[in-house]
Amino acid sequence: MTSISQTTRPAYSAASPRSDGLSTGFYKLLFMTPTILVLALVVAGPLLYSFWLSLHEYIITYGMGDLVWFENYAVMMSDEFAGVSWVTMKLTVIVVVLEFLIAFGLALLLNQSWLKFREIYLLVLMLPILMTPVAVALMFRLMFNPNLGIINWLLSLVGIPQQGWFGDPDLALATVVFVDIWNETSLMLIMLYAGLKSLPQDPVEAARIDGASAFQILWHVTLPMLKPVILVTLLIRMITALKSYDLIYMLTQGGPGKVTETISFYAYRLGFRFLDIGQAAAVSFILLAAVVVLTVVLLRIMREN
């Protein structure tokens, strides 16, 4: 099973004519056109326009100002930007890593052939994904409410003092992380579980017959085969985590102080509160560039391994 290799086989060569007389090039075009068209028509315009905005001094209240080229990008040097970048990095890394570990562990457990009640477990674990972050945030604000919420009350029963949760500068980020994990892990679980389900069982069986331990099978057989799915799951989750602002918006508004202010929320504040759309666009493109670099690096590392 070495199909991960990227070598092009003769059967796919562009030159060979098909029975229907149409070239491979035609099919490539046929398959790709809808995707390219959708992205070009819907996203490309706004993207380019935003980039154009990022090169201008543009506070919406005062109207479009001068072309200032990359002046807005100087925000990168500010302490404020360093602060929100640090929060973003902490939040993203913690959330993505923890959610991946939990989701992968659960997916492995759920994939045991002998497991009973599998569908019940799966159904329950899937439940949070249909709760919109707006509702999730409101519900957790209710439960984590420091003096009216059930969580502090339950803790008080076992003698743990009241916590400030979202209102405690030392705890706010951790509380946001908890809510995010509760809400988002399921989606990763489903992608990873689907990945495990799609794996051919032969190599696993072969390894087992050879006397490999469960851990050896996981490490030497399952993981390498699952690598593409793991990579994509991590990538998608990383991107959605970097972009998400609705949970922060509803839970903490980036506070207390700025301990939960991420780049996305910062861009939101610049754009919709300060109405400084040029600056907001510049921040967004800085993030875009960082994510592209991160993605390429991640892909390189995965490929080399």
Add this chain to the structure above:
Amino acid sequence: MPRLITTRLGVMAASLLAASTALADPAAVCKGKTLNLLLETVPDSTALIEVAPEFEALSGAKLNMEAVNYSLMHEKLVPSLTASSGSYDVLAVDSYWAGEFVTANWIQPLDERIAADKIDTSVYYPALMDVNGKVKDTTYMLPFWQYAMGMLYRKDIVEDPAFQAAYKENFGRDWRLPETLQEYAEVAKWAGQHTGKAGVAMSGQRADPVVMEATNYVFSLGADFYDRETWEPALGSPEGIEAVTIYADLLANAAQPGALGANFDDVANTLKQDKAVFAISYLFLMPTLQDPKESQVVDKVAFARMPGEDSLLGAWGWSIPTNAANPDCSWEFIKWVESRDVAMKRAMAGGQATQAWIYDDAEYLKLWPQMAAVGDALAHAKGLPVMSRATQLVEVFAEVMGDVLANGTDPATAIANAEDKFARLTRGDPLLK
């Protein structure tokens, strides 16, 4: 509540229209048009939706009212107002957006229309016209919802003889409502310890919650964000620093647990669940504090004006966007919705009326007795500065408060550090020249 209004012009309506010559005016400019409105989800909007068919009947226009969460209205309006053709025909404008909307040329002046139709704007509380009607002597809005703020307190607790005796023992004087901010802070802290509840319910969450609360402290001591003549930053005055210091002290030592992350709703619920004695908040919370489905303190809370000099005043106002499709019809709607009858109906439904005469109406006061305090509250209130970047002022002040409350920065330093940001907000502002 957001509800799609698609009431059609019925036969009844048509005959009503024909019968009344006085009402021919709205029909002339509105017939067959659709008016799109963006409203906030408040009781007033519900009341409006109920009486909306009346307007549809007399004008022949269709009303399409969309109601959204208040904190999202600004987000939703900005793209719509920058478009060449608008999504909305009538806007509800929050008081601190007024400067921004005028500078950006998003809303139309109303003076000519007011003069032509002889609309009497003196029915409104003058304070409301100042914060949410006029910008630089031009009228852009008619106020429809007042946001008077002041002191909410547990009257059952403070009127208890035992409490008053303890108060006298502690402070050496007979019980009285606090008259200055310093006294408020002292009494609130002591009342908290005495009752075992939170002395004050506070909302320290970022942006609006902390700013709308702490600004009362600032105005109470007579401080301000800017010198309103020179527009130089002024929060660094001794009074400004003291106001922030008192706020931080109360939040740390007398507020409910987790107050730093609390918003308006948390303050209201803390009061409703009998967990706090005082709060500086909105008068419009009173109706919900009287609702037995929400509140354990029905008839136990009273409202008084903010101790000290002034409280913060906010309001919503009706306006016509510059890119409205049918501004004449929009104006007919505003006239109708602010007419005596409709204004009264909205007030009776729990709206926060802006026309002074309503608060003298016996029937209204019978239904909403707590609202009698509005006159006193409005007499000692001022708005945020009317400037193009008032929305940003809120953000910058929130950053200062966050720095003090979360990072423990000394108020004087935090204010000094933000001075530059404050100064930048007024620079080049056409409204301040």
Add this chain to the structure above:
Amino acid sequence: MQPSLLLRIVTHLILGLCCLVVLSPLLWVLRTSFADKIVAYQLPPALFFTPTLDNYRMILVEMDFGTFFLNSLIISLTSTLLAVVIGALAAYAIDRYKAGGNAMPIVILATQMMPPIVLVIPFFLIFKDIGLTDSRAGLIVTYLAFNLPYVVWLMMSFMKRVPRELDEAALIDGCTPMTAFIRIIVPALLPGIGAATILSFVLSWNEFLFALMLSGNESKTLPVAISSLVTQQGTAIGAVSAATILAMLPMAILYFAMRRFLVSGLNLGAVKG
């Protein structure tokens, strides 16, 4: 093969614990949906209270949540269906034919790496001009474009698991790439299709910012409707809970997708090459 009893107990304990962590907040939501505000915030919590249907009445009768639910369902289903079909084709072309070269996948994904906040204003202005604001079609197109990159990437990763020998053989036997795709790839890709369907549906179902900006009364979706329960006079927490519970109904659809594509593993025979 049955593993040791201890291993089985530990497995069930872990899964059970995770289910508990997931379920307890949801049960609290369910409880709150039958409570009025005074009960919702009461401590110690009242275990027995007279349940009220007021919250459900409020959102269904007064606020017309049925319409918003239908909007959400139509928008999410349509955009998901389109994204999965279009995305699977593109994934096939990229993985097997290197369509667009090496940079293509990154370019596709890069369209989704921007914080959406900045894109929303240009989106609004363009959609306004072509009349797509306040329409379901506008949101369908938006979500299609947003979810397509994820779907393509997810499908590509699953496609790598489908042995090339399978479709190569089909091509040599005279299949066109299209028939090879339909007959060979799709059946082997079912778990991937299931995962992509769920991913795309969930992202569309929960999306908030663009739904807020681009929708009006005609096309308001559930997240926007739920957010409008947060009012200046307080959050109608009971109604939020009721709406949240109702918003989870499409779980039935997802469960079906999951069963068909993920649980039964009906494709395994095809993968064995």
